[in-house]
Amino acid sequence: MTAVLELRNLDVAYGSVSAVRRLNLEVGHGELVGLIGPNGAGKSTTLHAIMGLVPPAAGDVLFAGQSVRGRTPESIARAGIALVPEGRRIFGELSVEENLRLGLAARRRNGADPLAAAYDLFPMLADFRDRQAGALSGGQQQQLAIGRALVAAPDVLLLDEPSLGLSPTLVDAVFGALTEIRDRGVSILLVEQRAQRTVALADRTYVLANAESRMTLTPADANDTDKMIQAYLA
Amino acid sequence: MILAAVDAQTLVDAIGLGAVYALMAVGIGLVFGVLRLVNFAYGQLVMAGAYTLAFTSGWPVAGGIAACFVVVIALSLAMERAVFRPLRTQSPAVMLVTTFAVAFLLQNIALILDIRDGTIGEPASSLVQLNQVVTIGGVDVRKVTILAVAVAVVALGLLALLLARTTIGLHMRAASADFRTARLLGVRANTVIGVAVLLSGVLAATVAVILTVQFPLVSPDFALRETIVVLVGVVVGGIDRLWTATLGGFAIGFATGVINGALPTDKTVFLPSAVFALVILVLVLRPAGLFARGRAAVVDRV
Numbered sequence A: 001m002t003a004v005l006e007l008r009n010l011d012v013a014y015g016s017v018s019a020v021r022r023l024n025l026e027v028g029h030g031e032l033v034g035l036i037g038p039n040g041a042g043k044s045t046t047l048h049a050i051m052g053l054v055p056p057a058a059g060d061v062l063f064a065g066q067s068v069r070g071r072t073p074e075s076i077a078r079a080g081i082a083l084v085p086e087g088r089r090i091f092g093e094l095s096v097e098e099n100l101r102l103g104l105a106a107r108r109r110n111g112a113d114p115l116a117a118a119y120d121l122f123p124m125l126a127d128f129r130d131r132q133a134g135a136l137s138g139g140q141q142q143q144l145a146i147g148r149a150l151v152a153a154p155d156v157l158l159l160d161e162p163s164l165g166l167s168p169t170l171v172d173a174v175f176g177a178l179t180e181i182r183d184r185g186v187s188i189l190l191v192e193q194r195a196q197r198t199v200a201l202a203d204r205t206y207v208l209a210n211a212e213s214r215m216t217l218t219p220a221d222a223n224d225t226d227k228m229i230q231a232y233l234a
Numbered sequence B: 001m002i003l004a005a006v007d008a009q010t011l012v013d014a015i016g017l018g019a020v021y022a023l024m025a026v027g028i029g030l031v032f033g034v035l036r037l038v039n040f041a042y043g044q045l046v047m048a049g050a051y052t053l054a055f056t057s058g059w060p061v062a063g064g065i066a067a068c069f070v071v072v073i074a075l076s077l078a079m080e081r082a083v084f085r086p087l088r089t090q091s092p093a094v095m096l097v098t099t100f101a102v103a104f105l106l107q108n109i110a111l112i113l114d115i116r117d118g119t120i121g122e123p124a125s126s127l128v129q130l131n132q133v134v135t136i137g138g139v140d141v142r143k144v145t146i147l148a149v150a151v152a153v154v155a156l157g158l159l160a161l162l163l164a165r166t167t168i169g170l171h172m173r174a175a176s177a178d179f180r181t182a183r184l185l186g187v188r189a190n191t192v193i194g195v196a197v198l199l200s201g202v203l204a205a206t207v208a209v210i211l212t213v214q215f216p217l218v219s220p221d222f223a224l225r226e227t228i229v230v231l232v233g234v235v236v237g238g239i240d241r242l243w244t245a246t247l248g249g250f251a252i253g254f255a256t257g258v259i260n261g262a263l264p265t266d267k268t269v270f271l272p273s274a275v276f277a278l279v280i281l282v283l284v285l286r287p288a289g290l291f292a293r294g295r296a297a298v299v300d301r302v
Helices: A043-050 A073-080 A096-106 A116-121 A124-125 A140-149 A168-183 A195-201 A225-233 B006-034 B042-053 B062-082 B090-116 B142-165 B168-176 B179-184 B189-214 B224-237 B242-262 B265-285 B296-300
Strands: A003-014 A017-028 A030-035 A059-063 A079-082 A156-160 A187-190 A204-209 A212-217 B132-138 B139-142
Touching: A003 A043, A003 A168, A017 A043, A017 A204, A017 A212, A030 A043, A030 A195, A030 A212, A043 A079, A043 A156, A059 A096, A059 A195, A059 A204, A073 A079, A073 A096, A073 B179, A079 A187, A079 B242, A096 A140, A096 B168, A116 A140, A116 A168, A124 A140, A124 B042, A124 B224, A140 A168, A156 A168, A156 B168, A168 A187, A168 A195, A195 A225, A204 A225, A225 B189, B006 B042, B006 B142, B006 B189, B006 B224, B006 B242, B042 B062, B042 B090, B042 B189, B042 B224, B062 B189, B132 B142, B139 B142, B139 B224, B142 B168, B168 B179, B168 B189, B168 B224, B179 B189, B224 B265, B224 B296, B242 B265
Parallel strands: A030 A187, A030 A204, A079 A156, A156 A187
Antiparallel strands: A003 A017, A003 A059, A204 A212, B132 B139
């Protein structure tokens, strides 16, 4: 299987501090890949490097076999990679529908109803389409942020801690939506703090610690407590 | 006593002044929204437009106005490309100081061009007939005042439609709120900035046409005082949002007009003191801006 997204020996540094070191990572077509690790391990930095928000010090980011290194965030988004950023980053003063229409900026093809991808997955968004996005609850805002990324019809969806700050029921809803999105053929790279759930859901999960990839886990490891502890503490 | 002095005549003139200042405030606010850049050199765009009108005095009026728009828009885009774009990632302080440099550079270029005939100041007289007065209900209204108000209403209305109804308008609103996230969604930074700078240039050219009617002698410091007053108005109104910035521009123009009308003729030297005393009072009472709400309340409490 060819990788739709591939990181090759990726190095990212903030000044003299190394944030990501020699990271190799692959997301295949239709795969849901996890990336877990403690705070400060370099997970968000990895996503920012993919999107062109921080320049890699060395290594490469390949999308469908082509390097996207050095391209602007908007050109990477328009190539087919969408990010659901940490903290949702919805536009609180715009309506729900306006937020979704912003997601169309990166869309490469025209469809009859381009917002349907979001409304089908999260019917709540259709009910509240004229409401100010800032008036939505945290869970609803997360659904809006995911829906906004989906309407671009990306090949790869990157998510940065989508379950952060959500109640257990809402976390279930978000993880359930991820499975559905993967089943629609979108490849996913999921950055999470909820290690066990991520390992159980993802086809493969990379464990990042101190800026380096430590090991790769499969769903079979999710209930292996020793291995999970080892992954974080070894 | 002061209120008694504010007659209909003063109000009409104050509204006219407020309309011009509001147009300038929108031009400054649009660029601030997408670049977080306070463009002190905005007045020199207006000045360049005024000189263009002066140097084309022999042309048909429409030709002179067209030349004014071409020069100002081209200068506005060139300023962005040559100065703002390379500095986009720098701190706001660096960008502000750079716009001072651009302002003085343009002022001195204007001086060099102006002084060639041995005198400073060029008349831009092709539109002076707009200074004629029509009497409406006992109040003398200069035609240019009607023009200024009409142009401001139409320009602001069109801009509101553009921002509310079009895709580029949506992208500009998003970029003003959170530039990085907008780019992550595929909004092109250069496009939204380019359109903001273009619209800002159109507004500067419009202001140049109106101001040269009121002040037909164009000199290198043309529109300089107005720019400083409008920048203050924009901050007083609330620079974070386009509409509060616009209202701030209108408010300071209107207040200037009213105070000017209320002061006895021999006391008009105190006009700037009175206006800026009012500004200080507003900023002490509402530091986030006269028309800001929501976030302003939070700032107030800190």
